[in-house]
Structures are given as structure tokens and as C-alpha cells.
Amino acid sequence: MFEELPVKITPQALEAIKDIKANKGIPADYGLRIGVKGGRGCGGAQFLLGFDHLKEDDAVYQLEGIDIYISKKHFLYLLDVQIDYEETEEGVGFTFTKQQTS
Structure with missing residues (x-):
């Protein structure tokens, strides 16, 4: 079992x-x-x-x-990803952003 959740979930997304x-x-x-x-080839992941x-x-x-399940084979793809929830003029929903690490 991994110690720390590999993704960051914003307070808005958690709510x-x-x-x-x-x-x-x-x-x-x-x-x-x-x-x-996905994740292979040009298309990306x-x-x-859900x-x-x-x-x-x-x-x-x-x-x-909230229990959170992540397949062990997906762990590295999810490192430094932020999950947010937005309500904009274009729509409502969850967004995924890969955070830059220094």
C-alpha cells in the first residue's frame, strides 16, 4: 500500500x-x-x-x-495530478491538471 495519495484533490472537488x-x-x-x-502513442492518457x-x-x-481506489499500475501516471471541480460558462465538471514539479 502506498503511503500518500499520488493526486491532489482540491476542496471544491472533494465537496x-x-x-x-x-x-x-x-x-x-x-x-x-x-x-x-490509454497513455500510449500520440494520444496521451x-x-x-468514478x-x-x-x-x-x-x-x-x-x-x-471517502475511500479512494487506484490501480497500482496507474500510480505513476497520476503522480502530481490535481483534480479540481469547476463551474464556468462553458460547463460544470471535474478537471485534471498535471502539476509541474521543480
Whole structure:
């Protein structure tokens, strides 16, 4: 098990996640899955966010009462990624930003 969550979840995103979990009929035994799809070739990786059940190769984290599941094979792709929740004129939703490290 990894010690520290590899992604940063902003307070706005965490509140939106808690709201979705509480009000959208998500089963109590589901956690928040953070992952990637793709990542090979020119297209790059797409980030994934959703509620799911625990799988055998998941690392498990806790953040303010929310279980977070990350497949161990996705861990390196998620290092230094920030998850935010925005409400703009263009729409509402979660954003993923790769943070620059010095």
C-alpha cells in the first residue's frame, strides 16, 4: 500500500465528490476510482474518475471519509495530478491538471 495519495484533490472537488456519493444512489461499499485510460502513442492518457468496487490490484486511500481506489499500475501516471471541480460558462465538471514539479 502506498503511503500518500499520488493526486491532489482540491476542496471544491472533494465537496462535489461527497455530494455525488451522498445524493446519487452510490452503493455504500463503493469507493472513488481514479485512473487512466490509454497513455500510449500520440494520444496521451485520459483520466478517469468514478465510483467502483475494490479490485484486487488496487491501492486504497482515505480522504475525509471517502475511500479512494487506484490501480497500482496507474500510480505513476497520476503522480502530481490535481483534480479540481469547476463551474464556468462553458460547463460544470471535474478537471485534471498535471502539476509541474521543480
